[in-house]
Amino acid sequence: MSVRRRLMTRFIGLLAGTVILILVIGGSIAYWVIQQLNEASLVEDFATVGLDQLISTAEILPDGNVKYDPGLLKRIEENDGWLQILDEQGRVLDAFHTPPDVPDHYKPGELISYWQGKKPFPYELYLLIRERKGINFTLLYGENNQAASMLEQVYNGGRYANNKLELAPGHQDIIRTADAYLQILDEQGREVTSFNKPASGIPDSYSLQDLILRTRYPARYGMTTVTSYDEQNHSTWMLSVPLGSNPAGSNENPFGFILGPALIALLVSIISLLILLAVWYANLFGYPMLHMLQWLQRLERGQYEEPAGPRGRPLSQKENGKWRRNYRVYTEVLGSIQTLSDTLRQDKELRRQTDSLREEWIAGITHDLKTPLSSIQGYAHMLEAEKYQWTSGEVREFAGIMLDKSMYMDRLVNDLAMTYRLRSGGYQPPIEQTDINALLQDLVHRAERNPAYGEGRITFQPAQIEVQGHVHIPSFERIVDNLTANALLHNPPETKLIVSVQSGEEAGDFIVQFTDNGRGMDQETVWKLFERYYRGTDTAAPDVGSGLGMAVTKGLIEAMKGRIEVRSNPKEGTEIRLIWDVHSRAGTK
Incomplete structure (x- = not known):
């Protein structure tokens, strides 16, 4: 079950429990209100309410006698009233709190005359006849009406x-x-x-x-x-x-003294319940979140272990390694933080290894710089030596070699500096709006005139509509030169390159695609294609670059808020897409 479903289940359970508790509290208060209202009704009109309840609550004993509610009998006494139970002939079967001047037998007509007020009677009379369990009860209730x-x-x-x-x-x-x-x-x-x-x-x-x-x-x-x-x-x-x-x-x-306290009691009960639920909720959900926050803060300080309790065990785990009850709802989150901790620990080790590799890489760069420098120094010593008499042709040959080696060194140093500036974000080229079709067509035509590429190897396919993009033109030229050289110089002579432009869905979005039919690359080479100095250099070959061209290309594209994608398989050619769209711009902010 996902965190979302577990939280939903917990919240639904919490809500259901809250509703049930509120209903229980409300039901209890309602029961109390009903009891109090019934009590108030007995005070308000005992002759009507009380007599009916007296019959309803009457208990018929096995010996035939009737037992009445003591509370109602006490109410009769408090009201200074009296009660008689009569049979069908008007004889008194049972009586309670009856004064001496009340008769113990009534003739049918006599009782009706008393009851209707046609014949004087010292008390105000109330008559009630009810049937309960097959027995007819005739209750005569009287009150002293001062x-x-x-x-x-x-x-x-x-x-x-x-x-x-x-x-x-x-x-x-x-x-x-x-x-x-x-x-x-x-x-x-x-x-x-x-x-x-x-x-x-x-x-x-x-x-x-x-x-x-x-x-x-x-x-x-x-x-x-x-x-x-x-x-x-x-x-x-x-x-x-x-x-x-x-x-x-x-x-x-007259019922205000009941409803007012009942409403206050209900409100106080609900508020108290909500406070208790808030404390319980904070302990159930808040404490694990605080623990995870402390864990993340430790990660920020470079401490990759989960905060532990007094016994040295992680707070979120039991002795058997399972999650504690309060932490189970965040199982995926805790697992993700644990994975993050492991990843950061591995990254730390990787950085250590990278630092070691960088030292080795710098040593290699130093070696590659010393190699052409040694050639330059050797030819310089040869030209300086007085014991040799060099012809003008030999001098020009030596000068050309020295110039080629120095240009290689300059290119290597510039590319290396550029990669560091791009990696650190120190290079932010000023971009401007330009016609991509026209700019790319001019750059492709310029590359076609390069004798190192050969004739008829590059084809340009512009977009069907005008494409306006925001780029830094010098950086864009270098990107095109790097990708063109990479496709034509490191593939067989018969390799063809197609450069095309596609418009995007939004204004300012476009795609530039470089597709060749060369030998292609395996996935490991594709993955390492943009690593600095991945291919290495051979200073004896004049047509080999610094080994940093693709790293520089990727950095320049990202500096202009774009992204690069490479698709290639051995013997199937290579497709490189330069993409500028909303997703690229949002991802590089």
């Missing part, structure tokens, strides 16, 4: 007429003691008079929906609100008694 009792006393003992409210002193004390307040509303729900009403925060008018919500959800407003309608005056008596658990006048969402 506000309803108080309003009944005030309404029966008070009087409202001619926009004037009259309350007995005892009833006034009851309202003040409970910190309650009374409002009288007209037919439109506007307040016409009030008693003990706070100075602020209490509405002066109510819509039908306001009255329903206030009487139905007391915890939302922090008030237990009860009403009584006076048919004679078409007025509504509304008594509001503060709840002990919530501040009066609180109109905020």
